[in-house]
Amino acid sequence: MEASTRAIVKLRTKCLEKGPAGIKGLVRHLRILAHEKNQSLDLEEFLKGLQAAGFSLEWEEAQQIFSLCDKSQSGMLDFTEFLEALRPPMSEARKKVIGEAFRKLDKTGDGLVTVEDLQGVYQSQAHPKFKSGEWTEEQVFRSFLDSFDSDKDGKVTAEEFLNYYSGISASIESEEYFEAMLRAAWRL
Structure with missing residues (x-):
């Protein structure tokens, strides 16, 4: 399994361990930071949001997730792509x-x-x-x-x-x- 895929699965698992509110709580923390910075996050802000929501990941894992979700390579996190990657697969x-x-x-x-x-x-x-x-x-x-x-x-x-x-x-x-x-x- 690719490193970035392993990282997003790890974060997803940590979210799901917190129950239905896990993903919602993480997204809330990230959106608060994004509202302060024009609806987008850079890697440093993404790391702050993860920590504020109580999710500890290695810097390299967070960077892999960020890169996976930054398909445009703009250096900014796209919430839609992040959520699609984070959500557990659904039929x-x-x-x-x-x-x-x-x-x-x-x-x-x-x-x-x-x-x-x-x-x-x-x-x-x-x-x-x-x-x-x-x-x-x-x-x-x-x-x-x-x-x-x-x-x-x-x-x-x-x-x-x-x-x-x-x-x-x-x-x-x-x-x-x-x-x-x-x-x-x-x-x-």
């Missing part, structure tokens, strides 16, 4: 059912899931904190969105939704079970 069937669930949530069809999209889809009244009067309906919705929202901007993109489910997908071997689970969860 087209899994991606399709994840897409169906996202489209069901995206009531406005604008490619983003927001609090407004959740009204009438997510039953906030069943949430214990809503029942106790501790939270409003909007707080319940925001808490739910935060499960998927890696940059905490109140909007969930299809990419963020896919990243969330890629961690879950990695722990489920059966195609049939994964699809049945999502169909039941989202009433597809």
Whole structure:
């Protein structure tokens, strides 16, 4: 196996050890750094982001991952290519059912899931904190969105939704079970 492939598999494994939030947490740290620097990261910033998210890799491994994802050789990290390399491989069937669930949530069809999209889809009244009067309906919705929202901007993109489910997908071997689970969860 090529060194850069081994390095990305090692990072993926470390992310998955942290559960579904592993990839999401790493991406959140990298995006914070990227927002400070025009939506892109150089190798040094990438290393800082890895360390801030609690992922210790050898400098050479981080450099191999960076080079693998910097296909344009610009010296800057492309988030889309990085995420595609980092995500555990998923079948087209899994991606399709994840897409169906996202489209069901995206009531406005604008490619983003927001609090407004959740009204009438997510039953906030069943949430214990809503029942106790501790939270409003909007707080319940925001808490739910935060499960998927890696940059905490109140909007969930299809990419963020896919990243969330890629961690879950990695722990489920059966195609049939994964699809049945999502169909039941989202009433597809």
